[in-house]
Amino acid sequence: MTALLLLLALLGWFGLGGVGVGGSSEMETATEPASVLCEPVSNVEPCTSAEIGEWYPVVLQGHCEIEWAYFDGRYWVPASGRPAPSGGMDIVPGVMLKPSDDEARFQPDDGSEVAFAPAPADYVPPLCA
Numbered sequence: 848m849t850a851l852l853l854l855l856a857l858l859g860w861f862g863l864g865g866v867g868v869g870g871s872s873e874m875e876t877a878t879e880p881a882s883v884l885c886e887p888v889s890n891v892e893p894c895t896s897a898e899i900g901e902w903y904p905v906v907l908q909g910h911c912e913i914e915w916a917y918f919d920g921r922y923w924v925p926a927s928g929r930p931a932p933s934g935g936m937d938i939v940p941g942v943m944l945k946p947s948d949d950e951a952r953f954q955p956d957d958g959s960e961v962a963f964a965p966a967p968a969d970y971v972p973p974l975c976a
Contacts, residue, residue, distance in 0.1 A: 859899055882906045885917040893943065895920050902942045907953060909933025911975035915961055916953060918943055922970045923951050923963035931961040 914928035
C-alpha cells in the first residue's frame with residue numbers, strides 16, 4: 848500500500864509540473880488568445896472595442912453564409928452587400944482587423960478575406976432559416 852501511494856505521488860509530481868514529461872503544458876495553452884463570438888451582450892474586447900491596426904481572434908456565425916459580424920461595439924455587414932461564403936461551416940474561425948473606423952476585415956482560417964462596412968445604426972441581423 849505504501850509503495851502504491853509513493854508511486855502515485857511521484858506520478859503526480861512528474862505530471863503536474865515537477866520535472867514534466869514533454870508535450871504542451873497547460874500554461875502554454877492558457878496564454879494563447881481565445882477566439883470570441885461577439886454579440887451585443889458580450890462585454891469583452893474585441894466585442895466592445897478594437898484598436899485600429901490590431902488583429903483579433905474571432906469566430907463568426909456562418910450557418911447562412913457570413914451575413915454580419917458584431918465587432919468593436921457595433922454591427923458590420925459585408926462591404927459587397929452580399930453574404931460572404933462560409934464554406935458550409937456554422938462557426939467560422941479566423942481573425943478580424945479594423946484598418947480604420949469605417950472598415951473591418953475578416954480572414955478565415957482558409958486564407959480568404961471578407962471586407963466589412965459599418966451597418967446602419969438601426970441594423971438587425973436577419974434570422975437564418
